[in-house]
Every structure is written in C-alpha cells, then in structure tokens.
Amino acid sequence: MTLSTITIDINDQAYRAEVEPRRLLSDFIREDAGLTGTHVGCEHGVCGACTVQLDGAPVRSCLMLAIQAEGRSVRTVEGLSDSPEFHPLQKAFLDAHGLQCGYCTPGFLMSLEPYMRDADEISEQGIREAIAGNICRCTGYQSIVDAVQIAANEMRPQEDAER
C-alpha cells in the first residue's frame, strides 16, 4: 500500500494532501481540508448527511474515495455563500425552522441547491424527491419543504415585481 499526493479543488481552493487510497472523500474534506461543515452520519450511503457536490452534482462523500475525486471540483456547505451573508436557502431554513439539531442540515442544503438550480419548476413533489436520500430525525420534513418554497420565491428574478 502506497501513499499518494492528491489535490482536490474544494470551494474554489486547492487542497493537497498525502493520503492512503482508502481515504474517503468525507474524511479528506473534514480532516485533510479541515472543512468540518460536512457531517458524517452512517458512513455507508444511507443517511445523506455527508452530501457534497462534485462538479455541481450532489454526491455522498462517504461513498467516494478521495482519490476518485482527484483533480475534480467539490463544493461543500462552506462554499454555498461567498459572502458573510447566508445563501437564501440557508436563510429560509432558519426562518421556516427547517432544522432543529442541525446535524443533517449541510447534507440537505447541498442536495437542495442543485435541485433548485436545475428544476424547471419548484414543486412540493420535486422537493420531496430531491431530499428522499437525506434523513432528518427532527423536523418531519414539512418545515424543510416550506423553507425551499420560501427560498424559491426569494430567489425568483425580481423583474416583474419592479416594473
């Protein structure tokens, strides 16, 4: 078994580390890059807490080796907003009580953001499908669905309203 030096772009910043091939992407993010916003729950692909984006698509970081992500672009919850302000989706989670303990929240956010970006129309059914792979034991999901709808309204282009 040999160590490999790999570089992964996380939130537009290159992180370089010497890792064993068995290093999971989730551990690379948390321990090598020090980005602890990504949470690890079940570590076998069931709970969705560790969801991050790989080249824009939601993926489970516990089901990917860091070395598989070598040279690719990862986005974590820390990269959701590039200013000190919350992303509208984060703000809506706060306003609609879309979280209690918050353990699952980063995974939900990283699953929902690409859904909101790619969906032709935001619907309750669509939201529920997008988060079907994320488990939350606090909210019962309804307040998360509400938060997405609030955020979708917030993020809708304002042209019509201003005219």
Next chain:
Amino acid sequence: MKPAPFDYVRATHPDQALELLATAGDESKLLAGGQSLIPMLNFRLARPAVLIDIGRLGELSYINRQDGTLRIGATTRQAQLERSKLASAGWPLLARAIGWLAHPQIRSVGTVGGSVAHADPAAELPVACSVLEARMTVASRSGKREISADDFFVTHLTSAIEADEMLLEIAIPAAPDGAGQSFVEYSRRHGDFALGGAAVVIPLDAQGRCAGVRITLMTAAPVPWRARTAEKLLEGELPGAQQLAAAAKAAASEISPTSDIHGGSSYRKALAQTLCFQALTEAAAMATPPDVTRVGK
C-alpha cells in the same frame, strides 16, 4: 467504518484495465462509480487487494442507438440514462426503473454497468435487463464475448463475468412494435431496496392477442426472475383483466422469496402477485397491435 487498506490503480484505457485484471485476477476488484462497492468496503464485506478504477474511462461512457438497439457503455452514469431522451422514447420501462433507483446523490455517481454487474436481484437495472432481453458484452485480454441476460445473472450478487473479464456494454434490443411496457415496485421508503417489483413487456399480434409477453419479477429469487409459466399462459390470449389476473397468480406461484425482517415469504409472494397484476394491466393498456396507426397516447 473505514475500508481495509488496498492498492489503487486508475486505468487510463480499457485495454490497460484488462491487462491489470489479467495480472491481479481474484485479488482485484473493478471500481466504477463505487455506489455498491464502497459501502461493502466500508463494512469490510469486501477486502480486495487492488482496486482498478475504471470510472474515468470516457470510451465506455455513451448512449446511442444502432439499428434499433440501444447501446449503453458500462461506465455511463445512471443519471445520464435517466436524462436520455433516446432511452425513454423507445424504452419507457427503463426510465420508470431508473426513477426507483436509489436517490439523485447515488445516480449522479453510480454507473449503469456497475449496477448490472453487481447482479442484485433487488436492484432495478438487472430486472430491466432481464425483461428487455439485454445482451451484455464482456471482454478479457483474450477477447470479447456476448452474454444474454438469462445467462448473465447467475445467482445473488454473482454474474457470469469471469475474474479476468470486464463489462463493456449493455445492448437493449428494440421492443416489438406497439408493445406495452411497465415497471412497478414497492418499497417502504422510496429508494430503499424493493420488497417486490415487476417489469412487463406486452406485444400484441394483429388481432390484439398477446404474442411474446415477458414478465420479470424483482426480489423474487436469487436472480431477476423470468416468470415463464405466466408468460406462456398469456400467449394467444386477449389481455383482459381476467387473463392478466390469472397470469399474475401463476407468476407468484412460481416463486419462493426468502423471509427477512422486512417481510415474510408469504407476504412477498402476495405482493409479487399484486405488483405483477398492476404491471400487466398498465402494459396492456399501452399496447397496440403492430399494424394499427397509433393515435397519441
């Protein structure tokens, strides 16, 4: 848990992957998307000495149609197949099956070939391959061969791919003209492993009678289960509710699913019958005789 240590090689060409397989043999495992393999590594249910990463082999990532046959490269992501208009236009059953396959976070990484090669009878793509009579092309250093779906799925989590072979392509022949297709599944939560499921293709003859019906049951046996007795029962029959109900009953009577904490054998059998009837009914409603001009949907 974390995986046990292993060596890792990223293949840059399919031939290189075959070369590595030939040398490492039983000790090695191919890694494509890893959405079945990595959980097994994390649980240490699998402890390969070498992982050969074929996930970046662009040569094996494609979806095209040649002479009516849908050809899917082994490393094509499940999400690509989900979005493929080519696939959903000719094989609506495939699109339905993929909708049941895990979650978006899995489909964005998981490959079509990986799921087929994993040969889980509770998984959607092996069932779709069985009912659509797909043919799998596998290769080793000494050449290629094609395997029918019937021969490909050997038993639970075991396919006919030899230790030095790699799956290259899944070829799905055109469905008979006007054939109705359906895929239904039941699980307690969407994305969980199915408790039961049925995939059906119903072609009709010029008189509107069943001609070459195909039925595959999910989670019913160690392999995707072609319900041949039920298929024969429908041959030459009009697809009326009574005939379809009899076929569904026959299909369920052929199987003896294993009991586990999620459901007993008799429950699973009853579920198989219900789902098979639903799938048959849906496919029959879509089916049209081949010589009739189809009007809308």
